[in-house]
Amino acid sequence: MKEEQTFTIKQTAKETGISEDTIRYYEKIALLSRAERKDNGHRVYRQENIETIRLISCLKKTGMPLEEMRPFLAVSTDxxxxxxxxxxxxxxxxxxxxxxxxxxxxxxxxxxxxxxxxxxxxxxxxxxIQDDVSENRMEESKPKSVSTVQMSYFSVSAGVGKSPNSV
Amino acid sequence: MKEEQTFTIKQTAKETGISEDTIRYYEKIALLSRAERKDNGHRVYRQENIETIRLISCLKKTGMPLEEMRPFLAVSTDxxxxxxxxxxxxxxxxxxxxxxxxxxxxxxxxxxxxxxxxxxxxxxxxxxIQDDVSENRMEESKPKSVSTVQMSYFSVSAGVGKSPNSV
DNA sequence: TCTTGACTTGGAGTCGACTCCAAGTTATAG
DNA sequence: CTATAACTTGGAGTCGACTCCAAGTCAAGA
Known part of the structure; x- marks a missing residue:
């Protein structure tokens, strides 16, 4: 029962939906810790690592930049x-x-x-909320009180109830 | 009442939370249609345009690439x-x-x-779902039946109930 | 023994989405 | 009359996240 099942990088890619290149890239930028290697140098992954990759993939879906994931991954393994x-x-x-x-x-x-x-x-x-939680490049850090403005999507030639409340 | 209230690019930027540069960029790549100009060449925006920019901003939040927005913007104005x-x-x-x-x-x-x-x-x-709705670069287009796999986030050193159902 | 395939590495290239810059124009204020 | 501010333009540069490539290693099969 010590046979914990391992995966090649190819299998891992298939398993997680993240390409081999990308997995290597994540390791390169140390988002993933260096994978174990076999004698021949090939990477070995186990379930645990696959979960981590899945977590990355999942966080990615939330639009989180890779750099911001580091603490999450810390929480993950920790x-x-x-x-x-x-x-x-x-x-x-x-x-x-x-x-x-x-x-x-x-x-x-x-x-x-x-x-x-x-x-x-x-x-x-x-x-x-402002979405500059991760971005601090904007000069204008005003609260920009837009929350009440009507959004009349697909603005039908400026037709819909549009109170010009000049902010 | 023909005085439909107009905005400078600066005001528009503030109003929408999208930087002036970015607004110009959107126009450059024709994501936004060419804005009206004043006699001096300055861009003029009206509520309608602001809504469109907000729609872009909103779609961006859903992770949609700019190119994919075009049809949506068509629907928007149309x-x-x-x-x-x-x-x-x-x-x-x-x-x-x-x-x-x-x-x-x-x-x-x-x-x-x-x-x-x-x-x-x-x-x-x-x-x-696969998220390659917009990406068709991956070679492996297998259904990758992961849906049942347990995700034990923050995999606590591979401890949690982990049935190795070798896919 | 040679070839094939699955991997390794470092590094270069690409792509989307900005972001910044320099040079120029125009309007208003001092 | 000049300086400042708010814009214009085209184009270059940046940055994140891959993506691709060349050269090399290694194991197994014809």
């Missing part, structure tokens, strides 16, 4: 995050991020549904 | 998509995409919550 208060903060803040992403996405779904149903509602897709 | 069957298809397929994105995200939220609560559940973050 046991309990409660011991690392700043990680807890990170988790919380990313959670907020995702929640607002979800609502953004939900609004796009609504938009699409509305379009598909040929209805003409209006929908708001602005979200209260 | 009235009714039901006349364009392929657009309807696009909308539907992107809707599916987003729905699965949402569930991915929800799983990450669950993951985080679980981590925050110090519990040790397992969670699955693989999704049934």
């Amino acid at each position: 046991a309990d995050p409660a011991e690392y208060p700043e990680l807890v903060e990170l988790l919380r803040s990313h959670r907020e991020n995702i929640v607002s992403q979800i609502s953004s996405l939900q609004q796009v779904v609504d938009f699409i549904d509305m379009k598909l149903e040929k209805g003409r509602y209006r929908r708001d897709c602005s979200d209260e | 009235a009714d998509p039901a006349e364009y069957p392929e657009l309807v298809e696009l909308l539907r397929s992107h809707r599916e995409n987003i729905v699965s994105q949402i569930s991915s995200l929800q799983q990450v939220v669950d993951f985080i919550d679980m981590k925050l609560e110090k519990g040790r559940y397992r969670r699955d973050c693989s999704d049934e």
